[in-house]
Amino acid sequence: MTREEKANVIQDLTTQLGDSSTIYLADISGLDAVTTSDLRRACFKADIRLAVVKNTLLAKAMEASDREFGELPEVLKGNTSLMFSEVGNAPAKLIKNFRKKSDRPLLKGAFVEEAVYIGDENLDALVSIKSKEEMIGEIIGLLQSPAKNVISGLKSGGGKLAGILKTLSEK
Template structure:
């Protein structure tokens, strides 16, 4: 591969690192052609972009976009594939589902929701990760809950009692 070709690959990877907020580094070695095709199909269906990369070129792309975390660079050994995604937990769910029929892919590391996860043992945590939007929705629901309870009480029989108490207090003041 010439220097110009390497530069094009590095620029392409850097562009994808900037386009997609989350990425997973996985080992898909030893998957046969049929399994690899099935994995690629599942990735396409889940809106996950799967790319096989050379470790040195990916390291340079990480450095270019200033995401070269020491833990991420450390796992770049042996065959490496990158799963780019807009939804943080999509690749984790995909890997977990795919491993019901195969030992691979093995998670090396992930960059999700601004955090670095290293090792295959982090797969379950990544499956349960919530997006920023999901967390905001949970907080809004929690904040609305007490207000809904008060409104419900006011609309029900308790509300009639409260209204009666207010009328009684008003009549005493007059």
């Protein structure tokens, strides 16, 4: 690979790192061709972009990026695959489901909405992260709940209150 090609790859990776809010680093070494194809198909169906990159080029792209990746450059050893997604927990769910059939991919690290996770032991925590849409839905539900309770209380209490006032006025 020439210097120009390397510079182009670094520039492309820097752009992808800047555009994505969710980046996972995984180790898929040891997977045979069929299993790797199955993983790529599963990624495509889940709207996750999977790319195998050279560690040195990725490290340089992380340096060139305006984001702070914390300890992620330190895990760039061995084979590294990048997973880009718009949903924070989608790659984690895919890895967890895929590992039911195989012992790989292993999670090296993740960058999710400015938070950095290092190591495979964080996979369960990443699976439980809620997406932005799920959080907005929960917040709206919580905000609507008290208003609904007040309205239903006024409706049901209105009849009771009128009955009490009528009884009191008759006495």
